Amino acid sequence: LELERDLRRALQEGQFRLVYQPQVALDKAELIGFEALLRWRHPERGEIAPNDFIPFAEQTGIICRIGEWALDCAIWQIKAWHEAGLALVPISVNVSALQLAQPLFAQTVIARLDALPAYLRSQIALELTESTLMHEQALDSVHQLTEAEIPIFMDDFGTGYSNLSTISQLALSKLKFDRSLIKNIGNDAAHQRVCRALLDLADALALDVIAEGVETQEEAQWLAQQGVLYAQGYWFSRPLESQIAAQHLKPKT
Numbered sequence: 001l002e003l004e005r006d007l008r009r010a011l012q013e014g015q016f017r018l019v020y021q022p023q024v025a026l027d028k029a030e031l032i033g034f035e036a037l038l039r040w041r042h043p044e045r046g047e048i049a050p051n052d053f054i055p056f057a058e059q060t061g062i063i064c065r066i067g068e069w070a071l072d073c074a075i076w077q078i079k080a081w082h083e084a085g086l087a088l089v090p091i092s093v094n095v096s097a098l099q100l101a102q103p104l105f106a107q108t109v110i111a112r113l114d115a116l117p118a119y120l121r122s123q124i125a126l127e128l129t130e131s132t133l134m135h136e137q138a139l140d141s142v143h144q145l146t147e148a149e150i151p152i153f154m155d156d157f158g159t160g161y162s163n164l165s166t167i168s169q170l171a172l173s174k175l176k177f178d179r180s181l182i183k184n185i186g187n188d189a190a191h192q193r194v195c196r197a198l199l200d201l202a203d204a205l206a207l208d209v210i211a212e213g214v215e216t217q218e219e220a221q222w223l224a225q226q227g228v229l230y231a232q233g234y235w236f237s238r239p240l241e242s243q244i245a246a247q248h249l250k251p252k253t
């Protein structure tokens with residue numbers, strides 16, 4: 001109950017912020033996007049990790065308002081970078097299962113993005129996990145979003161109960177391979193075979209892959225050899241505070 005009160009207060013009092021983890025093209029380690037990750041600085045308890053409050057925020061439904069806040073914050077950030085004369089890369093915002101299950105979610109997001117100038121609209125993507133797609137309403141939301149040409153990344157791919165026929169029917173933009181698939185991929189043959197099979201599956205679905213949780217050069221090299229185009233992980237960068245993230249953007253030409 002205390003946590004619920006604190007979460008409401010956190011929204012009112014601006015205790016949340018987003019940090020930005022670079023997504024890079026593996027061939028040149030060039031920045032292609034940022035994943036926005038939520039951070040909470042509690043006035044008494046200090047930094048609280050998302051894994052310690054997001055499940056609770058989902059139980060209580062507050063995640064919907066937090067999710068709206070995160071989307072607004074990402075939009076505001078892109079606008080600020082644009083106005084500072086920086087060349088933009090897309091920001092992907094995480095969406096919880098509960099948000100996606102709201103009948104008005106897709107419509108609200110589409111209206112929000114449609115009201116923006118075109119340069120801004122094209123810089124927002126959404127990340128959903130496989131497990132969010134179990135319900136009919138969620139699938140309907142995804143269809144609405146993809147029809148509105150909002151890029152959708154399938155997050156944590158390889159961990160859930162992949163319904164491949166469902167995934168193949170959605171106009172997804174990218175598959176994000178979960179970091180459990182990538183761990184030690186540079187030197188474990190059995191692991192490599194599994195990952196290779198899933199990469200073939202991604203090819204069959206004609207979906208680009210972002211490998212998550214890349215922590216070593218060996219992992220990055222193996223993935224590049226396999227033709228994986230994009231990656232994210234501590235080897236390239238940890239999630240960055242916004243001022244630091246901005247330093248990775250080039251001036252607009």
Ligand code: G
Binds near residue numbers: 036037063067094096
């Ligand atoms: O940020 P961290 O690296 O600790 O993320 C932990 C988990 O919290 C991840 O599964 C991530 O997807 C989730 N997460 C981070 N930010 C958000 C957010 O804004 N909304 C939702 N729903 N989940 C988030």
Ligand code: G
Binds near residue numbers: 155212214215234235
């Ligand atoms: O579930 P999602 O993919 O949104 O989770 C992102 C989470 O993964 C965040 O908590 C982020 O801080 C974390 N993360 C990002 N890169 C790495 C990495 O290279 N190694 C590990 N262990 N975690 C990572």
Ligand code: MN
Binds near residue numbers: 035094155
């Ligand atoms: Mn994610």
Ligand code: NA
Binds near residue numbers: 156157176178179212
């Ligand atoms: Na993930």
